Amino acid sequence: MGVTINDVAALAGVSRATAARVLAGYGYVSEEARQKVYEAARQLGYRPHSIAQSMVTGRTKTIGLVVGDIENPFFAKMARGVSDTIIHEGYNLIVCSTNENPIDERSAIDGLCRKKVDGLIIAPASRREHSHIDELIEHKFPVVLVDRVLDVAGVDMIAVTNVEGAFDAVKHLLERGYREIAFLSDSFEISSNVERFEGYKRALAEKGLPIREDYIRTGSYTVEAGYREAVSLLSGTVRPEAVFAANNFMTIGVLRAAKDMHIAIPGQLALVGFDEMDWLELVSPTITAIAQPVYELGQVAAQRLLRRIAGDMTRPEVIRLSTRLIPRESSGVNPVRTEEEIDEVR
Amino acid sequence: MGVTINDVAALAGVSRATAARVLAGYGYVSEEARQKVYEAARQLGYRPHSIAQSMVTGRTKTIGLVVGDIENPFFAKMARGVSDTIIHEGYNLIVCSTNENPIDERSAIDGLCRKKVDGLIIAPASRREHSHIDELIEHKFPVVLVDRVLDVAGVDMIAVTNVEGAFDAVKHLLERGYREIAFLSDSFEISSNVERFEGYKRALAEKGLPIREDYIRTGSYTVEAGYREAVSLLSGTVRPEAVFAANNFMTIGVLRAAKDMHIAIPGQLALVGFDEMDWLELVSPTITAIAQPVYELGQVAAQRLLRRIAGDMTRPEVIRLSTRLIPRESSGVNPVRTEEEIDEVR
């Protein structure tokens, strides 16, 4: 606390410049001076002042992560992927939650830019309002978009194969014999939901099945919203045979609704959720899911960002990481005990 | 990018000092100068350089959060509590994961101090190796410990009522008629586990029951470790009637082990877990848990830290937030269908 390079230089009996040379390891320094400076630094417990360093170097060794909600296990895991990747290069991570609100997102980004983060990883909240992100890209500020894509050029985007994943999910349900399949997601402001909806539509189209408007439900990114929409969906005069829940919160919402409404899964309703969670194979029935490489999403985004920060000027690209279907009981994959389950839920 | 207060001053036709006075809002400034500066700042899109500000003010408006693993939903939720609280005061949060390793913890703290964070919220990894934290406290650096306590004076600690919570959990099992109760946690290096063990012991002692060494299992803070210990525990010649899982990962470990080993809950094994998760009431059977005010933990820690940063010199205290037992089926609370469940698991 408070010991500067000047103090070290003074104790070592050299100039500040020489002390700096030793500590930063550049230029010519005599072995004698080197030892004296090291000893002085050790003795005083000298710790370089990062802020002062940033002041002159222009880099803060800090990157910003802007996501909807760090409490969401999906983003938390992604954050870990980012953090683990950058920590080795000496970077730290500032995390901001936007509540999927473009206004909050804008101010979060603004604050991070003022703090001179070296780069930003953003899961953009809106497909429409992203002028603040466009500005960053225009100014060649190091940015990587993650989990979601935007209709802009000149920026790396790391996402999963949403269309294919959703397609696989719905195709899986179709193969199991379900025809009346509902789609449940949060807002279409978020690109991944649009893509997953696209996959849903394609799978139905492939079978020549129509899209039923009343089977398409969207809410906001909370368990409660998922629950509400699920209840509404399942209370309709015509109830779907299956639901494709397009994210983790929606999956929970459906499960809760089904439980409250005494609807047996998969007996009375099949379910496939997008995003794997560690308890999906602990519930009864186990829940079929589309697993995403969440940690890798963060990892790859971080690697790419570090390259951009280092000055890599190669053409930005869209990277798609693969999803994987994990068939379980909720889609009737092992429906041996369907009867008992119906009993049990009652 | 790159427009400084000098540029603003130049455009406004005043000195840097006057521009600074307008922008920071202190001292005497004529209305005319004020308008000119505002207009110039607006026109140039001036954004103050936080690093330069920190350089002179000595505050970075950043706080550090040092936890075992940000991917753990427990810490993620706590982080959100912290973040939401400090964001209103203009603070940002740097998050570091230590993997519950004192070495990593030390270097994380070191890095954050170099970055001149205004304060630290730490969930200490070890009850023994915390000299690096002691140093901070000695130097009067604003620190708040969270979730865990240390045997040191002069620092605020925010934790939950671990002893009481564990006591409630085990007492609940005893009341349900279970006698052979095992204790499963991660390392005793972590204070909360020691406290929960204390609660466990007290509840047994109250009933005059002995502590069985082979029923006490500890591992590391991962689901896999919990699983391994649970399997080992349940494979013993004498299997316990109930398990008290002292944290969220252990709860998952036990559930997975029970499932793999075809042990019916609560028919053949009762379970109470410490820490509530949103899916515990979705599984079958539903899982009895000790709920902790996780978000509030972060909130209170952040509030306290902000006060310390603001110069509050009142005596540091240990704050205990209350836990709450949520009785569910896994402890035989509604054991009407125990028979069927046994059937089902087979």
Next chain:
DNA sequence: TCGAGTGATGAGAACGATCTCACATTTTTA
């Protein structure tokens, strides 16, 4: 009419590092 007080301003010194120069001194080369 003169000092005291108030309003308004700018010059310049911090903050703690990095890094370019200029200037020694030593060693190498022609």
Next chain:
DNA sequence: TAAAAATGTGAGATCGTTCTCATCACTCGA
């Protein structure tokens, strides 16, 4: 042996703010 190159060092500018001074113009009361 002189010139060139290599080695070692320190003075001082710089980054973009904040903030203390000193200065000056003006008003007011005695």
